[in-house]
Amino acid sequence: MESRIVAGLDVGSTKTAVVVADVGIEGGVPRIKVLGVGQARTTGLRREVVTDLEATTDSIRRAVKEAELMAGVTLERLYTGIAGEHVHGRASMGLVAVGGKEITGRDIERVQEVARAVVVPTDREVLHAIPQEYIVDAQSGIRDPAGMAGTRLESEVYLVTGSASAGQNLRKAVERAGYQVAELVFEPLASSLAVLSEDEREVGVALVELGGGTTDVTLFHDRKVRYLCSLPWGGATVNNDIVMGLSLPYAEAVRAKETWGTALAAGVDPREVFEVPGAAPGENRQVTRELLAHIIEQRLDEIFGLVAERIEKSGVSDRLSGGVVLTGGGAALAGIRELAERSFTGPVRIGMPGAEIQGLVDSVRAPKLSTATGLVLWGARRISAELVEGSGAAGAPANVIRWVRDWFNDFF
Numbered sequence: 001m002e003s004r005i006v007a008g009l010d011v012g013s014t015k016t017a018v019v020v021a022d023v024g025i026e027g028g029v030p031r032i033k034v035l036g037v038g039q040a041r042t043t044g045l046r047r048e049v050v051t052d053l054e055a056t057t058d059s060i061r062r063a064v065k066e067a068e069l070m071a072g073v074t075l076e077r078l079y080t081g082i083a084g085e086h087v088h089g090r091a092s093m094g095l096v097a098v099g100g101k102e103i104t105g106r107d108i109e110r111v112q113e114v115a116r117a118v119v120v121p122t123d124r125e126v127l128h129a130i131p132q133e134y135i136v137d138a139q140s141g142i143r144d145p146a147g148m149a150g151t152r153l154e155s156e157v158y159l160v161t162g163s164a165s166a167g168q169n170l171r172k173a174v175e176r177a178g179y180q181v182a183e184l185v186f187e188p189l190a191s192s193l194a195v196l197s198e199d200e201r202e203v204g205v206a207l208v209e210l211g212g213g214t215t216d217v218t219l220f221h222d223r224k225v226r227y228l229c230s231l232p233w234g235g236a237t238v239n240n241d242i243v244m245g246l247s248l249p250y251a252e253a254v255r256a257k258e259t260w261g262t263a264l265a266a267g268v269d270p271r272e273v274f275e276v277p278g279a280a281p282g283e284n285r286q287v288t289r290e291l292l293a294h295i296i297e298q299r300l301d302e303i304f305g306l307v308a309e310r311i312e313k314s315g316v317s318d319r320l321s322g323g324v325v326l327t328g329g330g331a332a333l334a335g336i337r338e339l340a341e342r343s344f345t346g347p348v349r350i351g352m353p354g355a356e357i358q359g360l361v362d363s364v365r366a367p368k369l370s371t372a373t374g375l376v377l378w379g380a381r382r383i384s385a386e387l388v389e390g391s392g393a394a395g396a397p398a399n400v401i402r403w404v405r406d407w408f409n410d411f412f
């Protein structure tokens with residue numbers, strides 16, 4: 001089978017990241033080979049929503065150009081992530097009669113259409129309609145009803161909707177940068193492909209993405225999305241606390257957090273100090289690292305407490321045997337896993353990309369690149385489906401067909 005180039009674009013509140021990969025079939029198995037990575041500072045977003053179109057366009061252009069140069073390719077279409085407080089999720093049910101005959105693919109399409117046929121306000125757009133389960137003649141918990149006999153087929157779908165204007169402005173920024181949006185993808189769904197195992201999504205897991213402007217929480221169980229929410233606090237909130245607590249310019253606060261910051265004040269030597277700019281030009285002053293850690297710990301502890309409250313209110317908190325997976329740029333902070341363990345009852349780990357990919361793997365093994373890498377994996381499955389369809393199902397490797405089919409069963 002032929003190979004294709006796929007690129008994932010993550011436009012976050014503080015950074016824009018692009019991952020480029022070559023997707024194909026090699027030795028009868030899917031192959032995703034990372035070719036390049038690009039990053040640029042974002043200045044045109046606030047809480048994941050475009051507030052300055054030109055600045056966002058410039059960030060996208062710079063990040064994509066860097067990735068193109070590294071990969072040695074020219075890109076046209078980008079799988080683009082979208083997130084923020086404007087994204088909401090809700091369950092919807094569909095019901096069709098099948099007349100006691102064998103359930104076909106067309107019956108499944110019909111019940112999905114009914115489940116999706118809900119009134120969506122004009123200021124919102126449907127990003128995803130994710131099948132949760134099927135019910136055949138009151139028998140629930142069915143993942144794939146094709147071939148079963150029954151008279152009544154029901155489907156529960158989880159609808160993910162977002163602000164229409166937020167989506168339009170993001171598309172416009174990508175187009176102004178000279179590229180096309182292949183698909184808008186809810187970022188936690190993409191990140192889950194990069195950092196969660198199938199077992200974790202099966203037994204239940206909370207994915208907590210610590211972004212610059214928001215903290216996104218997505219709960220999975222039985223390989224399905226069960227709950228999602230976005231909190232309006234993230235890495236930028238911590239930075240602002242450092243600005244206020246240490247009387248620093250914002251850029252110096254970011255540098256202090258990245259260079260000397262840790263999420264646990266108890267693990268810092270109280271005698272350890274570092275220098276920051278003083279009040280007069282050319283003047284420096286000393287700050288204890290313990291004070292910096294205390295500021296960071298207080299805010300992150302508050303954020304984790306709010307996340308724990310949302311998980312408790314979700315109705316599925318008792319079905320998260322896989323615990324909590326932290327990802328996003330904020331998850332790279334030293335001591336953050338230990339701090340999170342105070343707020344959550346289950347195990348906590350840091351999620352980084354790496355599985356299912358080849359090539360420049362070390363270039364994407366960082367929590368801040370989880371979304372961009374996940375968008376590549378999302379696009380890879382889309383493209384693999386096209387490659388399988390183009391070759392004819394009979395001529396495609398069975399494990400490739402299964403790989404694509406399982407993904408479609410999970411997300412479509």
